[in-house]
Amino acid sequence: MERRGETIDEEQGLIGPRPRAGGGGEGVSVRRTWPTVDGPHGLSEEESVAYARSYFYWGFALLPFLWAVNCCYFWPVLRNSHPSPHVRRYVMPSAIGFTIFTVLLGSWSLTFLLGGEQLFGPAWNDLVMYNLADKLGLTGWA
């Protein structure tokens, strides 16, 4: 008698009978993927769309980390290993937005770091964080 095994796909989270070598017959293989990076512990499809949308819109409130969380969370959708057009509509722009934000902030930060006083003049000393902290006494309470 032929041996039938069961497969479990750990990332994919579902178990299905291995299809027989001969093909056809009753062997049905079900491969289910999940839209979130947490796999079976993550969200369902409907919830995913709602979350993707709300993270995308809230990211505009000066919260690009939410865009990063969006990309991270729906990584399978971004990599197209789990096709989901509704979710992708929000995750793609989040990824683009986060990249743009990183480029902008990084360039400003590097300019500040490397330019130093030559570029900014005395204003550099007013803007740099450790001086500002001392001036305002922010580290005074520990």
Place this chain on the structure above:
Amino acid sequence: MAEANPNSNPAVLETLGEEMVRIVAPVSACMLLVVLLVTALSSSSGGGLASIATIAYSDDSSDSLWDKLKGALLSSVSFVVLITLLTFLLVLLFYLRCIRFLKSYMALSSLVVLAFLGGEVFLLLISRFYVPVDVVTFSLLLFNFAVVGVLAVFLAKVPIMVNQGYLVIIGVLVAYWFTLLPEWTTWALLIAMSLYDLAAVLLPGGPLRLLVELAISRDEELPALVYEARPVEHLPGAGRRLWRERRDLASNSSSNSNNLEAGDPASQDTSLVIAEEGPSVSALTAPFLQQQLERHGEVDLEGIGLSSSGAIKLGLGDFIFYSVLVGRAALYDFMTVYACYLAIMAGLGITLLLLAFYRKALPALPVSIALGIIFYLLTRASLEVFMVQCSTNLLMF
């Protein structure tokens, strides 16, 4: 033919190691970060910290031993009394089903911890290492960090990694803040909290036991800061397989209606555990001790238990107090750090074994703190002398 069915013992052992690692790793990460922070930022200013913990006594190095001891005892006893009162208040609120109030209060206190305490620690690091960050970058990043942190821990669904990471960060920040207390007060506080933990979880009238029983009887999750290890996926034919079924929010007819109004899905997790081919899985819920932090009035939990999906849950208060012990050991020398780390891990292992044996809520503090303190004293008393002699005679190290 049926496939070979391994007997259940190796199956349990297969995943036992992984489950333990998933709890030991974040505890170790928390302790490591606290030790790094303490060694990087330690300055000569010891006491002088105004807070409720030192409301009864503020360390002064010229005091005699007896005065210090008295003061430390007074501080720690007042702290424990405060915590007990706050815990009973929490039980009352939970009993009256003011879940929404509790959640928003805790979200607010997490925000305070992440934004203010976190901001201060980052500023201290920046000042210490003279990192030339400017105001705009710093404030933007801090704002993002704090808001996403609050969302991750309480209000929304995020990747499990992000949630766990933020819980560890909150533990690190609070533990660092605690190491700023004067020395005798810290030790007295640790001992007092262990005793409180023991009493509150195991005694029939203890507030934490009441809380746990309420949560179990209503089949709800406690709204609190709890670290939950990711459930381990078992292989087929190996015994248990645990699935997490998400309850649809709309159909949740239990007493979680308060949460539903807010539309916030934070604590809706499992309710079902489906067991296949093997011994049935007992549905255990989470047990926790709690602990209020003085300044921020945050509700953390201590204590260890099993969640309804079989994953191990450890309250954040445990993370904090383990790290406080190790951080305080770091203020002396690294030798004590290693000794205390090993002692705490041994204590944690023992507690996990007891948990597997008794299968109910257990206090995670007493065993580890007791071992930690004993080893700290032994190290200072005997190991140090030994190592110094070895080093000066060029024998080892």
